[in-house]
Amino acid sequence: MNHFDENGSARMVDVSGKAPTARTATARGSIFVSQAVMDAVLQRTVKKGDVLGVARVAGIMGVKQTANLIPMCHVLCIQKCSLDFETNPEKGEITAVCTVGLEGKTGVEMEALTGVTTALLTIYDMCKAIDKEMVLGDIHLVEKTGGKSGVFRYGKENQKSE
Numbered sequence: 001m002n003h004f005d006e007n008g009s010a011r012m013v014d015v016s017g018k019a020p021t022a023r024t025a026t027a028r029g030s031i032f033v034s035q036a037v038m039d040a041v042l043q044r045t046v047k048k049g050d051v052l053g054v055a056r057v058a059g060i061m062g063v064k065q066t067a068n069l070i071p072m073c074h075v076l077c078i079q080k081c082s083l084d085f086e087t088n089p090e091k092g093e094i095t096a097v098c099t100v101g102l103e104g105k106t107g108v109e110m111e112a113l114t115g116v117t118t119a120l121l122t123i124y125d126m127c128k129a130i131d132k133e134m135v136l137g138d139i140h141l142v143e144k145t146g147g148k149s150g151v152f153r154y155g156k157e158n159q160k161s162e
Contacts (some may be wrong), residue, residue: 020103027095028096028142029136048128055126058119063114081098107147
C-alpha cells in the first residue's frame with residue numbers, strides 16, 4: 001500500500017478489501033516546564049483552570065479530529081481512548097500517554113500521536129502566561145497492535161505475532 005497513484009499523485013490508501021481486526025496504539029510525549037509552571041499545575045492554581053483535566057479532554061478531542069488534521073488519515077469510529085499524565089517535578093516534566101483502540105481496517109497510530117500532541121499543546125496554552133519557555137519533546141509511538149504488520153513496540157524489532 002502506498003499513498004500515491006500511478007501518476008504520482010497523493011491519494012488515500014484503499015482499505016476496502018481488508019478484514020477488520022482489533023487495533024490499538026499507545027503514544028507518549030512530554031512537556032518540560034519551569035518549577036513555577038509545575039507548581040501551578042500540581043496545585044491547580046493556573047488561572048485558566050484545571051490544566052491536566054482540560055488537556056485530557058483536549059487530547060481526546062484531538063484523537064477524534066485526526067482525519068480532519070492529517071490529510072491521508074481515514075475517518076475512524078474510535079471505540080476506546082484514554083489519556084493520562086505522569087508528572088516528574090524534579091525533572092520539570094509532564095508526560096502524556098494516549099491509548100486508542102477500535103476494531104477496523106486501518107490502524108490508530110496517528111490518532112494516538114495526535115492525542116498526545118494536542119494534550120501537550122493545551123498544557124502550553126494554559127500555562128504560557130506563567131512561562132513561555134516550555135519545550136515539547138520525545139513524542140513517539142510506544143506500541144501498536146493489530147493489522148497485517150502485527151505488534152510494534154518502540155525500541156524493539158517489529159514482532160509479527162498476529
